[in-house]
Amino acid sequence: MIDDSGSLRHHHQEAAARAANGPTLKHSNKMLKELLLENLDALRRFCFSITGSAADGDDLAQGTIELLLKKGVPADVPFLPWMFRVCKNHWIDSLRARSKTQTATADELERHQGTHDGEADAYHRVQVSELERAVEQLDDDQRLVLSLVSVQGFSYREASETLEIPIGTVMSRLSRARKRLLELTQDNKP
Amino acid sequence: MKAPGPEQYDPKHLVIDDLTLSAWLDEELDSAEARRVQSAVDAQPELQQRLARLLVNERRLREHFTEMAETRPMTEAMRALLVADEAPSRPWFLRLTDWTIHRLPRPALATTALALALVVGLQLGSRSPEGITGPDSLKLMTQLGPDHPWFELLESSITGETLPLSDSQTGRVALTYRDLDGHWCRQFSVQSPSEGSAMAAVACRDAGRWGISLAQPMPVRQQGDGLFRAASGGTAALDSHIMESMVGDVLMPADENEMIKQGWQ
Numbered sequence: 379m380i381d382d383s384g385s386l387r388h389h390h391q392e393a394a395a396r397a398a399n400g401p402t403l404k405h406s407n408k409m410l411k412e413l414l415l416e417n418l419d420a421l422r423r424f425c426f427s428i429t430g431s432a433a434d435g436d437d438l439a440q441g442t443i444e445l446l447l448k449k450g451v452p453a454d455v456p457f458l459p460w461m462f463r464v465c466k467n468h469w470i471d472s473l474r475a476r477s478k479t480q481t482a483t484a485d486e487l488e489r490h491q492g493t494h495d496g497e498a499d500a501y502h503r504v505q506v507s508e509l510e511r512a513v514e515q516l517d518d519d520q521r522l523v524l525s526l527v528s529v530q531g532f533s534y535r536e537a538s539e540t541l542e543i544p545i546g547t548v549m550s551r552l553s554r555a556r557k558r559l560l561e562l563t564q565d566n567k568p
Numbered sequence: 569m570k571a572p573g574p575e576q577y578d579p580k581h582l583v584i585d586d587l588t589l590s591a592w593l594d595e596e597l598d599s600a601e602a603r604r605v606q607s608a609v610d611a612q613p614e615l616q617q618r619l620a621r622l623l624v625n626e627r628r629l630r631e632h633f634t635e636m637a638e639t640r641p642m643t644e645a646m647r648a649l650l651v652a653d654e655a656p657s658r659p660w661f662l663r664l665t666d667w668t669i670h671r672l673p674r675p676a677l678a679t680t681a682l683a684l685a686l687v688v689g690l691q692l693g694s695r696s697p698e699g700i701t702g703p704d705s706l707k708l709m710t711q712l713g714p715d716h717p718w719f720e721l722l723e724s725s726i727t728g729e730t731l732p733l734s735d736s737q738t739g740r741v742a743l744t745y746r747d748l749d750g751h752w753c754r755q756f757s758v759q760s761p762s763e764g765s766a767m768a769a770v771a772c773r774d775a776g777r778w779g780i781s782l783a784q785p786m787p788v789r790q791q792g793d794g795l796f797r798a799a800s801g802g803t804a805a806l807d808s809h810i811m812e813s814m815v816g817d818v819l820m821p822a823d824e825n826e827m828i829k830q831g832w833q
Contacts, residue, residue, distance in 0.1 A: 411650050418650070423637040427629065432636055440645050447649065509632055527594060528626050529633050534596050553590040559625050560618075 404450035413457050414443055420530065424462055427525035428469060430513035441468050459540040462530075466522055466541065473518065512562035520555035523548055528556075579611035589615070593622060712771065712778040722754050722771055722778040723832070726824045736760045744819040744827075745810065747772055752832050753781075755810065770810070773832050 405413065414421070421442060426435035442465040451460055513521060526537040527548070534552075538545045584592075584605055591597050592605040609615050642650075712719045721731050721739040730740045742755040753772040771778040819827065 415650055418642065418646075419637045422640070423633045426636045427633040432640055435636075436640070436643050436646070440643060440649075443646060443649050509628055524629070528629050534594065549587055549591055549596075553587040556590050556622055556625065557586050560621055563625060
């Protein structure tokens with residue numbers, strides 16, 4: 379059905395070529411900021427969808443921006459996949475750290491503070507929270523694939539290269555994520 | 569060999585698993601496989617219903633997180649990282665120029681202007697080679713009388729016009745305004761593309777002479793033609809000085825022409 383060997387081989391060839399050519403030229407700080415501003419909506423959308431929440435998503439986006447500015451981005455690689463890859467790695471690192479400390483997330487705090495916001499947007503909140511809760515219950519790996527393909531509109535090949543996993547794995551994780559979301563949102567109507 | 573069962577021919581009996589349906593939704597199947605799934609979807613109401621629910625979730629996911637990204641303001645921390653050091657937006661008329669002049673403390677102004685005038689004076693060279701080394705000539709350089717090569721530029725050119733000042737130098741007025749003392753002031757630039765030097769300055773007219781009040785050498789970059797051009801840079805300090813000292817509006821070219829005809833009276 380789908381051949382995933384080509385893209386991965388290409389990816390490894392690129393990496394090998396970069397390593398052979400020595401240090402790569404990086405974007406200037408000014409250019410990097412421009413690229414980040416240009417792609418900020420995409421980054422935040424990705425962060426919101428993998429964390430399942432606004433406050434945690436913004437924390438993740440902030441951390442990703444700091445990392446990108448600190449470490450730089452090679453000028454010869456596509457920016458968007460690179461940005462998402464850094465974001466994904468940062469998210470996984472922060473999940474590991476959080477599992478050790480078990481502190482309340484920014485979103486949990488925000489939700490707590492927002493419990494007295496009134497009834498005007500209650501219906502919207504129910505819908506939103508149902509979706510966010512459903513996303514939160516997905517495995518981390520499933521959320522990443524779902525975020526790239528369903529929310530960001532990436533092809534399987536692009537998602538595979540960004541997450542550095544085979545296309546077959548993208549397919550299976552995505553399928554399981556969608557199936558799980560259907561189970562968790564039983565009441566949705568076409 | 570076992571003959572193919574009816575389910576392989578009858579779309580009503582085709583079994584489409586979640587993996588395949590998901591890939592079909594994303595248009596990631598090859599055409600033969602996509603046709604097979606399409607025929608099954610067309611023939612099986614249960615599959616249509618499952619697909620419809622999948623699509624609802626897809627749409628809700630995309631819309632929800634897109635709306636969140638578009639409507640939730642950028643955090644202050646992000647703004648500080650990405651846009652805090654951007655120059656504040658400038659009035660349209662100050663965007664006419666890329667030249668930078670740093671405002672200096674008043675006591676330092678005269679000395680700096682003199683020194684810079686000497687630098688440029690040295691580049692003028694042939695104009696007054698015998699007079700540029702003494703203190704008197706430095707003083708003369710800050711007061712541009714009719715005999716000075718820059719006088720004509722300030723006295724008679726309109727904004728944006730580039731004039732030759734010598735064999736190797738050109739000058740250009742960037743904007744004209746009236747200061748708090750009622751004097752006409754002009755921001756201008758002088759550059760020597762072949763020598764790789766440039767400076768920007770503000771001169772104000774008093775008693776028939778143009779006196780330089782602010783000046784600064786400019787960074788230059790070599791261009792493809794081998795000549796040097798002044799590089800653009802931050803203009804916040806210059807903007808600040810002009811905004812503080814300017815009264816009224818910047819003069820438009822038509823008004824400049826009128827003032828030139830009247831001898832700036």
